[in-house]
Amino acid sequence: MLRVKGLLHYGLQVPSLDRGADFYSAFGLETAERGNAVVIRCDGREQDQTVLTEGPVKRLHHVAFAVDTDSLPEWQRHLEGLDMKLLDPPADVPGGLWFRDHEGNLVNLRDEGIAPWRDFGTTDAQDSNVGDRVRRIDQARWLTATEKTRPQRLGHMLIFSTDVSASEAFYTRTLGLRLSDRIVGGPVFMNSGPGDHHVFGFVPAEHPGLHHSSWMVSDIDQIARGAQDMASVGYTKxxxxxxxxxxxxxxxxxxxxxxxxxxxxSDMDCITENWQPNDWADLPAAIWSPEAPADFITNQEEKPA
Structure with missing residues (x-):
């Protein structure tokens, strides 16, 4: 069975490209203009991770997945065998195969390799002193813990779905994604094979849209520093x-x-083909954290006409 290699990038239509570029730049990412779009990348990594296009309202524009090199003809036969209608590429994001999923979301398959992570050198996770396991000697950790947050890569994204079971079935059949875990009556998490516990997933809602994108950083200091820096420029929620x-x-x-x-x-579970998914009932989203905002799972995108 064909299976995508992983998540490449996502596209967002936003009312202001300037505001979008400022937000992602404040988050620690690199932004650049490309034609009528703004492209978002991780510092030092040659791979588009987000593509912003301008439009009257914010909405999820597309999701792009990587497939094996030179495999697009095979994927085209696969999609046509499923009666999927292939579409012309958008002018701002040429290349690959394009189609819409069962809820109208635009999906792009690209035979591009997934760029390697930028080399960060020794990370906090590798040189932590825990109990009698001492790995850092005669080094002041706080001197490096103050470095500006720079995400390593786009890790995963979750989108809203009117029927998470139907969405799971569609992406399993069409792209070969596999179930990682699901919460009964709640979100579904899917993987693209050995690696991160999940790269894609679905949150129940009344109409489609983007719930969140997740960006991997090296350690807890990078998370805390990033949150502090974003709050300092007004992103306090x-x-x-x-x-x-x-x-x-x-x-x-x-x-x-x-x-x-x-x-x-940071510190995502890594799974193999031996991973066994589970259905979880009444499982909280976190084992420890502050209380989530009341609108955390509210889809604030406009409902498509």
Whole structure:
């Protein structure tokens, strides 16, 4: 069965490209103009992670997944065998195969390799002193803990869905994503094979949209420093610090200018083909954290006409 290699990037339509660029830059990412779009990348990593286009309202524009090199003809046959209608690429994001999922979300398959992580050198997780396991000697950790937050890569994203079971089935059948875990009556988390516990998933809602994107950073200092820096420029509404249940990652969320969330994340569970998914009942989103904002799972995108 064909399976995508991972999440490449997502596209957002936003009312102001300047405001979008300022927000993502404050988050610690690199921004650049490309034609009529603004492209977001991680510092030192040659891969688009977000593409902003301008429009009257904010909405999720598309989601792009990586597939094996030279495999697009095979993917085209696969999609056509599922009676998927292939579409012309948008002018601002050429290349690959394009189609809409069962809820109208635009999906892009690209035969691009996933860029390697930027080399950070020794991280806090590697040189922590815990109990009698001493790895850092004659070094003052606080001197490096003050470095500006620079996300390493886009880790995952969750989108709103009117039927999370139908969405899980669609992306399993169409893209080969696999279930990681689900909360009964709540979110569904999916993976693209060995690696992060989840790269994609769904949150129940009355109409589609972006819930959040999650960006991997090296350690808890990078999460806390990022949250502090975002608050200093006016982005004070958030949720964190905490540790999630499913995925186990440390997190801090910040609400973006349009009502979605963006997450600093670190220490995600790594799974293999041996991972067994579970259905969890009444599972909290975090094992410890402050209380989540009341509108954390509210879809603030306009309902499509």
């Amino acid at each position: 958030g949720w964190g610090l905490g540790r999630h249940t499913l995925g186990s990652n440390l997190f801090h969320y910040i609400q973006d200018p349009w009502g979605s969330w963006i997450e600093y994340s």
